[in-house]
Ligand SMILES: [Zn+2]
């Protein structure tokens with residue numbers, strides 16, 4: 813399968829392969845959403861190349877990620893489909909220590925991050941240490 817044939821789950825346009833901290837990820841040019849394989853996101857979080865300025869750090873801490881419970885109770889969302897296998901992705905806690913929910917393929921193909929979420933996750937990971 814062609815690597816660049818993945819489509820944005822929101823816009824149905826082809827994602828562009830970009831390099832983020834040395835890892836190849838797929839990005840939608842319209843919404844800035846990112847498709848990352850689990851290996852890529854782990855590698856990105858380990859590297860910590862990027863230094864965030866104070867403003868980014870503060871807005872990230874203030875940013876309310878949709879919590880899992882909120883999704884269940886209030887937010888009616890249509891499940892996005894995995895870009896690899898087409899199955900519904902599930903909102904899932906990012907990790908035990910980082911209590912945010914992201915779209916994840918339960919078969920482990922990857923995760924979908926909305927614009928800026930990758931920065932925010934990195935700030936939270938770094939802050940948590
Ligand atoms: Zn998009």
Ligand SMILES: [Zn+2]
Pocket residue numbers: 894895896897898899917918919920921922
């Ligand atoms: Zn999948």
